Amino acid sequence: MGSTEDLDYPQIILQYNNGFLVSKVMFTACELGVFDLLLESGDPLSLDVIAARLGTSTTGMERLLDACVGLKLLSVELTQKGALYRNTEISNIYLTKSSPKSQYHIMMYYSNTVYLCWHYLTDAVREGRNQYERAFGVSSKDPFGAMYRSEEEMLKFLAGQNSIWGICGKDVLTAFDLSSFTRIYDLGGGGGALARECVSLYPNCTVTIYDLPKVVQVAKDRFIPPEEQRIAFHEGDFFKDSIPEADLYILSKILHDWDDDKCGQLLAKVHQACRPGGGVLLVESLLKEDRSGPIETQLYSMNMLVQTEGKERTPAEYSKLLVAAGFREVQVKRTGKLYDAILGRK
Ligand SMILES: C[S@@+](CC[C@H](N)C(=O)[O-])C[C@H]1O[C@@H](n2cnc3c(N)ncnc32)[C@H](O)[C@@H]1O
Structure with missing residues (x-):
């Protein structure tokens, strides 16, 4: 920015103006099954x-397909039979349901839930709180009470949360060598995609998914295959119920859901439960210390405002929470992708 041309024709402002139109085109093509159909067909259609x-x-x-071509999500070939459309490589990998790296489920969650909450972003900023009541008519003290307002919503949320670990799971789990930890608890482990990645990377560990009872039931029934012997389950509320002893606790995208007081309470419980010499691994999207970026993390923090009681934090803020709970030797690793890792030791 800054040149005369930019000020005469503010391309960046126009791009931002159209940002949600772009998202919605991609979501709609996913939702209608355009990418799945073109993958299954094999031939252009x-x-x-x-x-x-x-x-x-x-x-x-026709409008949708042309817009997808403009966004490079599809390509088009003009033949004697007319225009024929096919997926681009990136769409085959990330936008089809069956791909191991599929982002389909997170897109459906964004399109059907997050998008509706963001309609009330102005109210969220004015009031400093989430907008479930306005968006969905549900009020709950606990944001997860509102998020899990139906089994269908819970499934959509958990499937969406799982999507990202096909892309970033290995990076956050290998940011530190975790091979010395054998008994691992994934607190708030949700649909279990990160737990599965963990057992595949570290052959000597078992991972217990600790989550609310209804989430654990869904994880067992829908997401974790029964032959996955090294994954166990624990039903509980990590604020109210006890947390069993383990060598390592993974808290992936947990602290960002809660305010500093709740984070402090949870980390103190984790510290108490942790075997001496054990540790805690935080997986979060980290803001720069001066909060000037990354833009994705700044946007996620706005999303935390609209949907939860929490926010995204800087490494110094997470370190302070860990040290206050009794953890030491806190190390931070940025992965260069969406999620980063912080390790604290007891
Ligand atoms: C943002 S999701 C993260 C899921 C998973 N860790 C991941 O990274 O994909 C937060 C998780 O915390 C769980 N959770 C929320 N409140 C909880 C509580 N009081 N006790 C146990 N789990 C809780 C939710 O059910 C959900 O699975």
């Missing part, structure tokens, strides 16, 4: 075939 197979209008589908 015409507008008429795509619209017929997905049960949409041709008028709407």
Whole structure:
């Protein structure tokens, strides 16, 4: 920014203005199954075939496909039979449901839940609190009471949370050598994608997913295959119930849901339960110390405002919470991807 051209024609402002239109085009193509159909077909398909197979209008589908071409999510070839559409490589990998790196579920959560909450972003900033009541008519003291307002919502949330670990799981779990920890508890382990990544990276560990009873049931029934012998389950509320002894506690995207007081309470409990010599691994998206970025983390922090009681923090803020709870030798590793790792020792 800063040159005369930029000020005469503010491209960046126009891009930001259109930001949510871009997201919605991608979400809609995912939701309607455009990328799945084109992957299954193997061959490029015409507008008429795509619209017929997905049960949409041709008028709407033509606009959607063209916009996806503009966004480089699809490519188009003009043939004698007319325009034929196919997935780009990045869409095959990240936007189809069946791909191991699929981001489909997080997109559906963004499109159907986060998007509705963000409609009330102005109210969230004015009031400094989440917007579940306005967006969904549910009021709950605990944001997870509101988030899990139906089994369907809970499933969407957990599947969405799982998506990211296909991309970032290895980085956060290998930021430190965790091979000396054998009994690991993944507190608030949700759908268990990170736990699965952990047992595949560290052959000597067992990981127990500790989460609210209804979440553990869903993790068992829907996400963790029964043959996964090194994953165990523990139903509990980490604020109210006891936390069993372990060598390492993973708290992945947990502290960002809560204010400093609640984080302090939870970390003190974890410290008490932790075997001497053991540790705690925080997995979070870290702000720069001067809070000037990264932009993704700043946006996530706004999302925490709209959806939870928490916020994204700087490494110094997490270190302070860990030290106050009794942990020492706190080390921070930025992965260069969306999520980072902090290790504290008892
Ligand atoms: C943002 S999700 C993170 C899930 C998972 N750790 C991950 O990184 O994908 C927060 C998790 O904390 C769990 N949780 C929230 N409150 C809890 C409580 N009081 N006791 C146990 N788990 C809780 C939620 O059910 C959810 O699975």
